[in-house]
Amino acid sequence: MNTKSVDHLIVGAGFAGLCAAIKLQEDGETDFVVIEKGVDVGGTWRDNTYPGATCDVPSQLYSYSFAAYDWSNSYSPQPEIQDYIKRVAAESGTLDRFVFDTPVDDATWDAGTERWTVTTPNGVWSARFLIVAAGGLSAPKLPEIEGLETFQGDLFHSAQWDHDVDLSGKRVAIIGTGASAIQIIPELQKTLEATGGHLDVYQRTAPWIIPRNDRPYSRLERLALRRLPGLQKLYRTGLYWAHEAYVPAFTIEPKIAAPARKVALKNIEKGIKDPALREKVTPHFAFGCKRVLRSNTYYPALDADNTELVTDRIVKVTGNAVVTDDGVEREVDVLVVATGFYTTELPFTEHITGRTGQTLADRWRETGMAAYKGTTVPEFPNLFMLVGPNTGQGHTSMIFIIESQVAYLRDAIRTMRRDGLTALEPSQADTDRWNRSLQKRMERTVWTTGGCQSWYLDEHGRNTTLWPRSTVDFRRRLSSFDVEAYS
Incomplete structure (x- = not known):
């Protein structure tokens, strides 16, 4: 060459x-x-x-x-x-x-x-x-689970999503509750609910999740930000310092994060009615120890009738099911792995x-x-x-x-x-x-x-x-x- x-x-x-x-x-x-x-x-x-x-x-x-x-x-x-x-x-x-x-x-x-x-x-x-x-x-990183390679259904990582797989009416399992998973789960839950399907969510550790105050910009806002560079810069600067305000809580004194922790707990209370499920999704580590996530729709998706949150450890995957250490074997058609990188x-x-x-x-x-x-x-x-x-x-x-x-x-x-x-x-x-x-x-x-x-x-x-x-x-x-x- x-x-x-x-x-x-x-x-x-x-x-x-x-x-x-x-x-x-x-x-x-x-x-x-x-x-x-x-x-x-x-x-x-x-x-x-x-x-x-x-x-x-x-x-x-x-x-x-x-x-x-x-x-x-x-x-x-x-x-x-x-x-x-x-x-x-x-x-x-x-x-x-x-x-x-x-x-x-x-x-x-x-x-x-x-x-x-x-x-x-x-x-x-x-x-x-x-x-x-x-x-x-x-x-992308696959989890080290016995028998994962033997699964006969559709299996893919969240970062390599197979859009050719029709999820309608399927029993879908997703492994992981990190940043990607909490965005995927509400979308899967809606799709499966509309088509008679079911979703199993396998959680190893519950993350801290605060509301994501997402909204579309109005025409006037977009026009102002586009035409007035000074305003756009000021807005960006304000957002920057608002996010930098988290740094002392993460790097100096975790107690500073107490107000944000309360917001996260309120997010659970607002999104989930079932007390037992609330307990399962409440983290037992300091706020910020793992990446703090943002979602308004994740908890309601877990609380939906067609979703089951599984917190028992996965011991193996078979040709058509996920088996947990309590001996339960849950059949599944599609397995989504959202286990990071x-x-x-x-x-x-x-x-x-x-x-x-x-x-x-x-x-x-x-x-x-x-x-x-x-x-x-x-x-x-x-x-x-x-x-x-x-x-x-x-x-x-x-x-x-x-x-x-x-x-x-x-x-x-x-x-x-x-x-x-x-x-x-x-x-x-x-x-x-x-x-x-x-x-x-x-x-x-x-x-x-x-x-x-x-x-x-x-x-x-x-x-x-x-x-x-x-x-x-x-x-x-x-x-x-x-x-x-x-x-």
Whole structure:
């Protein structure tokens, strides 16, 4: 295969990859290519097309600061978010450098040329910088349940929804009650109720759920936000600080969340009449220990006559049923698995090999996921990760974090051009110091002290996904490239 050479190779065409492409072009760094395993831009918003898919962050926050949009609702449905990403990509003038249907087979640092060699099914790329924007919610995870592979009905993950399956009149089971499941369940319940079907919901741990005050914007509101940029900015700023108000409750003193906890309990009381069912869905851990979800329709769907909430542990799946540890066997036609993603063991890291010959996955298997400022890793020169370790948010939009990391990347490239540097990586000492401080701060957060098990934690019990301070603090720390921390 012929090797194609570029300055910057971006992996992933979701919010992060597109942001990097747009901002590199603004800086005159036009020698880049974006490779994407899917067939279009959008990332998780292209792939997650399940019924009820909606962002749980307000629309005004879930958009680039440099690309406003005429949102129809206060919380945007998946098709509208995907349309937004496609529109921004089309108007950016960068789409001619996107290569779709191109997964990464291998990415290896070549010490001789000081470049990354990236092999794909469609050719080989040589790049000075490798910018990984693969996302933390891009690899669906199936549960480890005995006999799952023997199920004879229709089975699919929520992130790989099979729209060809007719659910009418079927007995459907859904495993999981996380962020995707609580959006799917009300839609399934309505569909099955109208066609004589039944829904089994398998809950391992009840989540905290507050109302989602979603509403369509009026014509006047949309006109004002579209015509008055200052008003749109003011509205966005107000929403931003309202969500930042959750940070002290999550990272300093959980008791601050008492009013929000009362709202969540009221949501249960309002949505469910049956006292026994109310008890089953009431969490027994601190508010915020797991991601706080938003829904007005989830609890009424559980309380419907054609829905059964099952809290007994699943022991196995047979050809046509789910069996729980109380010995009950519930027959099922369609099995939906809403059990999340690989978040602490990212599959793409198996394909990235640094200057010592070790893959990123192997390095992190020894230590757990860790990076310098969530962006760079020792022994992996000129590698920049967007949405890397400990950059996740439990209260606000990831786009704020993405734009902060892209600003850091841009300043790194400018610094290297200015100083004539060909390759750099963060020092191990600075990386260790960063992560020691981060994990020390993590000890006092609700994610550590709140009494729950969550996908935030790795196999060692360390939180390697979330940022334990305010997003303002994160942006400040990445506001300029600190070349002195690099070798």
